[in-house]
Amino acid sequence: MGTDVSRIAVLADVHGNVPALEAVLDDIARTGADRVVVGGDLVGRGPEGRAVVERIRSLGLLSVRGNHEDLLLATRDTPRGKDADDDIARCTRWMADDLDDAAAAFAAALPPALVVPGAPDVRIVHGSPRSNREGIGPWTSAERVRELFDDVPEPVLCCAHTHRPLVHRLAGGLVVNVGSVGLPFDGDPRAAYALLVRDRDGWHSEVRRVPYDRDRVLARYRTTGFLDECGAMAAMAAREIETARSHLVPFEAWCRERGLPPVHRLVADFLEGFVPEQPVA
Secondary structure, three states, X not given: OOOOOOEEEEEOOOOOOHHHHHXXXXXXXXXXXXXXXXXXXXXXXXXXXXXXXXXXXXXXOEEOOOHHHHXXXXXXXXXXXXXXXXXXXXXXXXXXXXXXXXXXXXXXXXOOEEEOOOOOOEEEEOOOOOOOOOOOOOOOOHXXXXXXXXXXXXXXXXXXXXXXXXXXXXXXXXXXXXXXXXXXXXXXXXEEEEEEEEEOOEEEEEEEEEXXXXXXXXXXXXXXXXXXXXXXXXXXXXXXXXXXXXXXXXXXXXXXXXXXXXXXXXXXXXXXXXXXXXXXX
C-alpha cells in the first residue's frame, strides 16, 4: 500500500441529517481532500437515515460501523413488542423501518475499524479501538487516552461518538475526535468534521465548522412524520439541533431515576429543571 494520500476529510455522526451532510460535503469539495472517510453513525437520532446511507453509498465513501447502525440493525431483527409506552423504543423502530434492505445491507457490511487506503498510518474507529460505544471526550483522562492510543499500531487515531471535537497531541502520534455532522454537542450548532493534512513534519488536524440550514432540518422533522410519530425522542433531537447540547441521554437518565417511561408528556417537566452540560474549554 502506498502513502500517496496527504489530505483526509473524516466526518461522522450524521444521524439522518441530510442538510448538514450536504453542507459538509460541499465544504470538503471546496477545501479539497484526497480521501473522504465516514466514522459511523450515519443513522439514528434523525428522520433520514436511509437517505444519508444512500448518499454515502452513491459516493463510494468508506465508513466504519457506529453504535446506531448496530442498534437499528438489531431492531430490524427483533420481533415487534409492546413499546407504546416508550417513545425511545417506538422511535427506534420507526427509524429501523425507514431503512430498506439495501441500506441495511450496506450498514451491516461496515467494518468496526479501517486503515485509510493510501494512508496506512491513519486508523478510523467510531468510539474507541475497544468499542463503538466508548467515546473519547473532554472527560477522558490523559492516561485513558494514552491507553487507548497504545491499543493500535498506527500513529493517528480518528474517532467520534461523543459529538464533541477534540485534538490530542501525544508523544508518538495524534488522537482526533472529529465531532458530529448532524448533532454537535459542544455548544456550536455548526456541523463539524476533521481535515487531516500530512506535511514533512507529519499529520496535523483541523476541526472545521460548517453552517447549514437548521430550519430546513426541523422542517423535515415535520414533513417526514418524525416529529409527530416519535414523541419524546424527536422533541429531544429537535432541542439538540437548536442548542447543540445533549438532551436525549439526560432525559432518559431523568426518567430512569424516577422509574418513569420516556414519553412525550414528561418532556416539559424535564426541561423545566434541566441545565445542559456546558462545553469544556
